[in-house]
Amino acid sequence: MPSSAQVPRRLSVLPFRGSAAVAEGLLSWTMLRSPAWIRLLPDVYVHRNGYRDGDHRLWCDAVALRLPPGAAIAGRSAAFLWGVDLLGRDAPVSVLLPPAARMRPHPRIHVNRSTMRETDRTRFAGLPVTTALRTAFDLGRQAPRVDALVGVEALLHRRVVKLPALRAYAAERAGWPGLPLLREVLALAEPLSESPMETRLRLLLLDAGLGPLTAQHDVHDARGRFIARVDLAWPALRVAVEYDGDHHRERAHFRQDIARLNALRAAGWLVVRFTADDVLRHPRATVALVRQALRERTTR
Structure with missing residues (x-):
């Protein structure tokens, strides 16, 4: 069995056809049957150091x-x-x-x-x-x-x-x-959608009859200064819906989110935030919360 130092460089990382390597004299079939090589498909091998599970x-x-x-x-x-x-x-x-x-x-x-x-x-x-x-x-x-x-x-x-x-x-x-x-x-289709979960959330709301809505809407204060870009919005009602991914749980993102949310509230925006669990496992409750937010703004 060849050691890692003896592995031909061109075969050390990427998959290759075993028959081609044998024909070129780089390896033998006996070598390919050793633990140094992993058979991926018929006649397709990769060196064990190049194999990455789930890649x-x-x-x-x-x-x-x-x-x-x-x-x-x-x-x-x-x-x-x-x-x-x-x-x-x-x-x-x-x-x-x-x-x-x-x-x-x-x-x-x-x-x-x-x-x-x-x-x-x-x-x-x-x-x-x-x-x-x-x-x-x-x-x-x-x-x-x-x-x-x-x-x-x-x-x-x-x-x-x-x-x-x-x-x-x-x-x-x-x-x-x-x-x-x-x-x-x-x-x-909305080219501005920034993630698969944002797409799923938007489609959920549209199917519930809560459209039209704007994707990736820029919010400005009374002086025209940029405050934030919200995932989904009803600009005339100043209602925004946000999808929070896992990165929002990080300490730095959390602090930024608090400051951003306070700025949106100060500008008169009502923001409703959801996670993947809300969208995938509790779609009815998600729709109900958004519907309630819109109703609050339309009955003021």
Whole structure:
């Protein structure tokens, strides 16, 4: 068994095809059967020092080595490569295959089949991946609606996709599966949404009939000085809704939040704040609190 010092440098970090390494004389099959190497997929290995549990990029690198011609990493895995993390723990790598292509099933690979133009594929850090535009198009057609909207808005906020371009792309593909859902998503899409949970909160309020509302609204005082940017707002009523992520629990953020909230109150704003637990587990109570805040302002 080779020691770490004897590992060929080009094989020390990234996954590789075992057959190719053996053919080049870098390793032998006996070496590959030693504990120094981890078999990820058929004929795909990585050195134990390069293996990182739960590293989706590592698995994208591994799966790319097995992709047939014309295929690409797609869906949420492509979004991950484009800088948008929508993945669950130990999520399989999503790939898009041409209808006639074949690929051996594996628990770490999720296969979809679809026609794909050459312009729908590109390379990202050496990996074949659907373009950001095609990635958004695919995510926006996959139910449930809230997940479709989360995916599209995350890519829009990342600025790797623009809404007019996505609308034009969809318009050229009439009759594709999931297109009615995508049209609904495009009608709701807000490029200013800054997080998946903010998107979920906004959709919850819209579905409850509490729209229209403004995303990422700048609040100024009576002298026109900037006070804060609130996640969601009804500016005419001076009501704001905020989503608080885990970072708000940090001491520095907590102090900043107190000062910010006091400034908003001094400017006449009513602010209602929610956590992920409120949105995901107590949606009715969340809607009721916002409805009450709006009612207070409209009946004054």
